[in-house]
Amino acid sequence: MKTSIFWFRRDLRLEDNTALHAAITQKKNVLPIFIFDESILDELPDNDPRVNFIYKTLKGINQNLQANGSSVLILKGKIGEVWKDLIDKYAIESVFINKDYEPYAIERDYKIAKLLAENGIELIAFKDQVIHEESEVMKADGTPYTVFTPYKNKWLELYNPQKIKPPITFTNFHKEQYPFPSMEFLGFIESKITVRDFVLNNADTYAETRNYPFMDSTSYLSPHLRFGTIGIRQVIAKLKASDQTFLSELIWREFFMQILLHFPNVVTQNFRSKYDGIQWLNDANDFEKWCNGETGYPLVDAGMRQLNNTGYMHNRVRMVVAGFLCKHLLIDWRWGEAYFAKKLLDYELSSNNGNWQWAAGTGCDAAPYFRIFNPMEQLRKFDKSEAYVKKWIPELGSSKYPVQMIDHKFARNRALETYKAGILS
């Protein structure tokens, strides 16, 4: 009997999963698979919490499938070789995927599509991860938006509420119970850092409370959107008409996704090349203090320690630490971006890159270079009671806490001069 494959990637859910739903409604013998990609795993520590999360999520999906007589086939290896084996082993009719828009994924999927085509197998790709794809929200002249507000207006104009798919039935799944491999077998170990559940019922007060990190009122949705443990349509369906600020953040996500696709050189280059002349100091010791949360600025240090301990950082604080690295320490935004990429549970290339370039002032629709956060002023405004900073810096106020590594006024003036001198005319 012919087999069709549904390939899980960053859509780790059975509900409202476009490609999975299409597969089981169109095909008879659908085998769901997941591939642990060696070329990605090799770059990560063996206790990477994101790999842990993927593993745990797949285990849950597998239990659900097993209870209904099927299972998810877990594989590991180099993607091309794994697919060659699959083609050998199964009489594959079709392969269903949801599109993944990151540069690595696009290249990977292009190669697999070619391999499948050579073997007479169709690869069917669906839009699932976003409401609007990169070329669906364009300016009247056919060019992409590079400013958020008009992009958002167009996005909203084009938006139509989309129906959530009905719960899946299990009749058309491949009826075979593959063993679920252990972590050890796959070559990684348990992480202490775990992904929190998301909370969407705060969306109505999000606009007022989101700036105060001690309130802990944000949704923790981001890692779930990253790995697809909830889908974007499900999220938007839960929002009320008044939750515009929250919706706006979801639109930022798609804004930066389309920026990355239309301007792929932002991965390594300033979006605005006029800032290419900035002379970054890139002092390795300064960078280490920033990474470890030992700058002597409580809000910066609390944020970095929250990141190091939980894989997460409150959004307001992300802006402050990013601004501090680029403007106060004059360290290249790419260094900060790489550190966040390593640590963040919700790491996503497009958002991480877009927001770092925003903070550095080099991005599209970015903060102007002379807009410099005063970390003590931000502390006074957004954590006056110091509840947040004390949570992450137990030694705050004692002699063990480091003195400020740099004077704010000095750093501010130095940043203004360095940026001004670096701007190419």
Add this chain to the structure above:
DNA sequence: TGAAATGTTGGGGCG
């Protein structure tokens, strides 16, 4: 979703 520097205004203390 910036903050500092500079400018303007007006209430109140005081002679």
Add this chain to the structure above:
DNA sequence: ACGCCCCAACATTTC
């Protein structure tokens, strides 16, 4: 009562 000065509070400009 009046004018002068001080300065907090607010507004505008600047980076």
